[in-house]
Amino acid sequence: MGETSKLQLPETFLSFLEANGLDPSIYTHRDSIPRYVRLKPGFEDLVGEIEYEINCKLEKVNWLPGFYSIPPDVQIARSMAYQQGKMYGIDAASGAAVSALGISPGDHVLDLCAAPGAKLCMMLDLLGEKGTATGVDVARHRLAACRTMLRKYGLGQRSRLFLADGTTFSVPPITNLPCGSCADDHEETFKEWTSRRPYKERKQEAKAKNNNFFLPQNGQPEIIFYGQSSGVIGLKKKELYRPLDQKDCGYDKVLVDAECTHDGSIKHIQKFEQWGWTTLERRVLDAERTDRNLTALQIVETRGHSCIQHL
Ligand SMILES: C[S@@+](CC[C@H](N)C(=O)[O-])C[C@H]1O[C@@H](n2cnc3c(N)ncnc32)[C@H](O)[C@@H]1O
Numbered sequence: 490m491g492e493t494s495k496l497q498l499p500e501t502f503l504s505f506l507e508a509n510g511l512d513p514s515i516y517t518h519r520d521s522i523p524r525y526v527r528l529k530p531g532f533e534d535l536v537g538e539i540e541y542e543i544n545c546k547l548e549k550v551n552w553l554p555g556f557y558s559i560p561p562d563v564q565i566a567r568s569m570a571y572q573q574g575k576m577y578g579i580d581a582a583s584g585a586a587v588s589a590l591g592i593s594p595g596d597h598v599l600d601l602c603a604a605p606g607a608k609l610c611m612m613l614d615l616l617g618e619k620g621t622a623t624g625v626d627v628a629r630h631r632l633a634a635c636r637t638m639l640r641k642y643g644l645g646q647r648s649r650l651f652l653a654d655g656t657t658f659s660v661p662p663i664t665n666l667p668c669g670s671c672a673d674d675h676e677e678t679f680k681e682w683t684s685r686r687p688y689k690e691r692k693q694e695a696k697a698k699n700n701n702f703f704l705p706q707n708g709q710p711e712i713i714f715y716g717q718s719s720g721v722i723g724l725k726k727k728e729l730y731r732p733l734d735q736k737d738c739g740y741d742k743v744l745v746d747a748e749c750t751h752d753g754s755i756k757h758i759q760k761f762e763q764w765g766w767t768t769l770e771r772r773v774l775d776a777e778r779t780d781r782n783l784t785a786l787q788i789v790e791t792r793g794h795s796c797i798q799h800l
Pocket residue numbers: 583601602603604605606607608609625626627628631653654655656746747748749785786787788789
């Protein structure tokens with residue numbers, strides 16, 4: 490590990506930490522937090538090759554299968570293993586949250602704050618060849634990044650992504666829906682998903698540029714990606730958006746991953762040294778903005794699902 494260098498935090502942030510009973514030293518030791526990588530299942534044999542490529546040792550995290558810690562200053566973005574979708578950059582704390590769900594192949598899992606998708610990918614890796622994962626997020630641009638991530642890691646097959654507010658999301662998983670269960674036989678069915686996005690989506694994306702939390706005006710969740718084995722292809726809109734009734738089993742596991750305070754967020758705060766501490770004051774410490782944009786969005790009801798809130 491490199492020599493520890495200390496950050497000088499601005500007065501406003503120090504007062505904020507004091508008011509909230511937080512020890513500022515966790516934010517000042519820039520080099521004290523290790524970073525973690527996860528190897529995609531099946532690529533564990535690449536450890537030696539990756540160590541050679543990124544020029545450091547991968548220390549196995551014994552309590553979390555597939556995870557390794559590396560020194561904080563090591564960059565992985567240029568490595569072949571990362572670029573070829575064999576290695577993820579994901580914190581151990583994030584991995585612990587997913588691991589606590591106890592996902593088994595065949596489960597139908599719901600990730601209510603899914604973007605940009607590191608945990609959703611881990612869920613899909615745990616599902617393997619059976620089950621489905623549904624990711625929901627309010628931020629269209631972040632969901633687009635999530636879609637790119639699923640495709641990069643070859644995990645799109647069993648997944649669906651919805652632009653929606655997790656506090657009200659109630660689209661059920663597709664389990665054993667009988668074919669032709671919808672009365673209107675003339676209604677169009679979902680075809681194979683294509684990256685050529687329809688005009689409506691492109692128009693909404695342009696509108697969303699000024700407001701990243703732009704949700705569909707009719708309040709209905711908007712499906713922005715689905716894979717070949719997600720169960721969506723061949724369904725009619727009414728079947729996909731059918732109301733959850735008592736016959737539905739709902740989801741087997743649900744993760745609510747609203748803004749959190751794990752190791753990753755410490756590093757995130759440290760990035761404001763380059764971005765400018767005034768940006769931190771505007772984006773993080775502005776109580777009115779936080780109330781307006783985040784607090785209301787994060788009150789997520791889980792409606793009877795088994796749920797882990799990652800804080
Ligand atoms: C900590 S990030 C999630 C990280 C993600 N789970 C991962 O592993 O990459 C929090 C996400 O929650 C989303 N979010 C916040 N409130 C939401 C709500 N009410 N419904 C859906 N998504 C929400 C934000 O847009 C943001 O993308």
